[in-house]
Amino acid sequence: MKKRSARPGDSRNHERRFSERQTASGEDNDNLATREGRPVRLPATTDAAEEGAEEVGGNALADGIAAAVDALRPHLRAILMGIGCLLLAAISWMWLQQQRAALVAKSWDDYMFAISPVDPAALADVATQHPGTPAGEWADLIQAEMALDEGAELLFVDRDRAMPKLQAAADGYAALLVGRQKGLLAERAMFGLAKANESLGKIDDARQGYEAVASDYPGGALAGMARQRSRSLEGERAQEWYTWFAAQKMTPPTPVDNSPILGAPAGGFGDASPAGAAPAPETETPAAATETPAAESAPTTTPPAQE
Numbered sequence: 104m105k106k107r108s109a110r111p112g113d114s115r116n117h118e119r120r121f122s123e124r125q126t127a128s129g130e131d132n133d134n135l136a137t138r139e140g141r142p143v144r145l146p147a148t149t150d151a152a153e154e155g156a157e158e159v160g161g162n163a164l165a166d167g168i169a170a171a172v173d174a175l176r177p178h179l180r181a182i183l184m185g186i187g188c189l190l191l192a193a194i195s196w197m198w199l200q201q202q203r204a205a206l207v208a209k210s211w212d213d214y215m216f217a218i219s220p221v222d223p224a225a226l227a228d229v230a231t232q233h234p235g236t237p238a239g240e241w242a243d244l245i246q247a248e249m250a251l252d253e254g255a256e257l258l259f260v261d262r263d264r265a266m267p268k269l270q271a272a273a274d275g276y277a278a279l280l281v282g283r284q285k286g287l288l289a290e291r292a293m294f295g296l297a298k299a300n301e302s303l304g305k306i307d308d309a310r311q312g313y314e315a316v317a318s319d320y321p322g323g324a325l326a327g328m329a330r331q332r333s334r335s336l337e338g339e340r341a342q343e344w345y346t347w348f349a350a351q352k353m354t355p356p357t358p359v360d361n362s363p364i365l366g367a368p369a370g371g372f373g374d375a376s377p378a379g380a381a382p383a384p385e386t387e388t389p390a391a392a393t394e395t396p397a398a399e400s401a402p403t404t405t406p407p408a409q410e
Contacts, residue, residue: 210238217242223249237288240279244288247275247295255302262353266303273299285319294325301336304349310336 175182210233217225226242233239254268276296283289297312313336316329335341 206233207236207238209233210236214238214242218245221245221249240288243275243279244292244295247272247279247292250275251295251299251302254299258302259353261355262351265353269299269302273303290316290320290323290325293319294329297329297332301332304345306336306342306345 210229213229213233217229223246226246229242230239230246250268251272254265254272257265257268273296276292276299279292280289280296293312294316297309297316300312301309310333313329313333316323317326317333320326
């Protein structure tokens with residue numbers, strides 16, 4: 104019997120029938136797994152499809168990076184210069200912060216050295232060498248307080264020397280209060296300025312300063328004293344006393360030479376004159392020299408207590 108030769112269509116029909124049988128077999132297996140409660144196996148994608156998808160994605164990413172590099176290439180030099188400037192600015196800022204911290208630490212060391220014990224010249228150096236630092240400002244405050252204390256003491260002895268020191272104290276306090284926020288230093292400067300104005304005879308300014316301390320720092324250590332001083336300056340009685348006190352001529356007393364004479368007895372020579380010496384002529388003291396001018400009477404009211 105003659106064998107029939109295979110035709111091209113037979114091979115394709117055979118592959119189609121084999122694929123149909125595999126599909127039917129897979130469906131029967133899935134149905135059987137469903138009935139038995141087993142998980143159904145999903146058809147897996149082919150390796151060729153996965154590799155093709157990965158290749159397409161990789162090509163798209165590479166194309167995007169290449170396009171970005173091409174777009175930035177004309178500006179690459181400017182970008183690098185900008186990054187360098189930012190790095191330089193960051194390094195400079197860090198260096199300045201370190202230098203400032205070292206300067207602040209040294210200013211406090213100089214301040215503590217100047218006030219232990221208090222050295223006016225050293226305080227002036229701290230204020231001059233460290234302006235704008237907390238230590239320098241506290242040095243200015245201590246100098247103003249020293250000028251106020253010295254001026255207040257001289258006010259009852261030598262008014263001509265007292266007034267410049269009181270004015271210097273007031274100027275120092277006022278300079279510390281320029282553009283300053285609230286704080287301990289500002290509280291003390293405000294209170295000191297009020298005291299300096301009171302000593303200078305500026306009663307209205309002094310009372311306003313005391314009231315500002317009491318209102319701005321109600322819980323501060325100086326609030327109670329500020330309220331007390333403000334009440335003591337109210338009314339005409341206080342104004343009359345300060346007006347009278349400003350009219351007084353406070354001059355230092357004439358110094359008296361009490362140095363002992365060599366060879367003189369402890370009780371002095373008395374009425375005896377040295378041997379061979381002519382007696383001193385008796386002169387009549389003018390009446391005008393012996394009369395004491397009437398002193399200006401003070402107001403009958405009791406002056407407010409001085410701090």
